[in-house]
Amino acid sequence: MSVNYGSKRIVVGAHYGLRDWLAQRVTGALITLFTLVVLSQVLFTSGEIGYDKWAGIFSGQCMKALTFSIFIALTYHVWVGVRDIWMDYVKPVGVRLVLQVFTLVWLVSCLGWAIQVLWRL
Amino acid sequence: MTELAKKRPEFRNINALVDLPTYRLPAAGFVSILHRISGLVMFLLLPLLVWMFDTSVSSEISFAKFKAAFNVGVGFVPGIVVQLVALVLIWAYLHHLIAGVRHIYMDARHAVSKEFGKSSAVVTLVLSLGLTAALGAKLFGLY
Numbered sequence: 001m002s003v004n005y006g007s008k009r010i011v012v013g014a015h016y017g018l019r020d021w022l023a024q025r026v027t028g029a030l031i032t033l034f035t036l037v038v039l040s041q042v043l044f045t046s047g048e049i050g051y052d053k054w055a056g057i058f059s060g061q062c063m064k065a066l067t068f069s070i071f072i073a074l075t076y077h078v079w080v081g082v083r084d085i086w087m088d089y090v091k092p093v094g095v096r097l098v099l100q101v102f103t104l105v106w107l108v109s110c111l112g113w114a115i116q117v118l119w120r121l
Numbered sequence: 122m123t124e125l126a127k128k129r130p131e132f133r134n135i136n137a138l139v140d141l142p143t144y145r146l147p148a149a150g151f152v153s154i155l156h157r158i159s160g161l162v163m164f165l166l167l168p169l170l171v172w173m174f175d176t177s178v179s180s181e182i183s184f185a186k187f188k189a190a191f192n193v194g195v196g197f198v199p200g201i202v203v204q205l206v207a208l209v210l211i212w213a214y215l216h217h218l219i220a221g222v223r224h225i226y227m228d229a230r231h232a233v234s235k236e237f238g239k240s241s242a243v244v245t246l247v248l249s250l251g252l253t254a255a256l257g258a259k260l261f262g263l264y
Contacts, residue, residue: 025228028221035218051184058178078167081160103164110167117175 012096014087020080027077034070059121067118075111079103148242156220159213166210191260208257215256216249 014020041057042049058067082103090096135141146154163170176187186195191207194200223241227233232241258264 025225029225032218032222051181054184055178078160078164082164085157085161106164106167110171113168114171114174117171117179121178 010093012087012093012100014080014083024077024080027073030073031070031077034066037066055121058118064118064121068115071111071114071118075107078107147239148246149238152216152220152223152242152245155216159217159220162209162213163217166206169206170210204260207260208253211256211260212249212253215252216245219245219249 038057042054045053047053058064083100086096086099086103090099173187176183176190178184189195190198190200190203192200194203223245227237227241
């Protein structure tokens, strides 16, 4: 994507542009809106919320597709945020690389599980 | 060299364990570090969240198991531990969300001033803790 690989760029770094900053805000806003959508369905449901009503929120095809995108947005959001934590506090490149790989495996595993749950509904 | 110049303080890297506890943070500083801590907590507890999603939506039987986890517990974990962890997750989500909205608002409106930084930080802390208390009371069956 970028052709300008300056001398100070390192393989476990980031923040070489506007992209992560904007992505963090866009994904955050999407997750907030999704939270409000789910919350309003819970709040405006009359009577006690049992299995049918709760699972019913996620069972429509539109809601499944939306929830799927939110899972992706959440995964990217967490990746940027947790990577920032490692970049601030962990200075040795090798340790940071191990932590970043762990973060990705952790996230992608959770994402796969969540998508499986969603699409067998 | 004058006497004054010799006494100039020397700043080196701080020691996290010795120096950090003595720092007195402003409200915005608390919001900032708690934003980070709440995010990391949710990252580490992500498998638990997916498990909650899985058990609560998959079937009637798993939904019953999900509800029972908060009362009688699940596996070797007693219900009170599940409730407390859920309370931590509720706080982490609320704080992270409200602090995030504060970020977006400041970016969009260019609302960067010392006064707004402080007042919005106080609002963030009051809202997140207040809502956590309200939802926590529901979680522990007080109403």
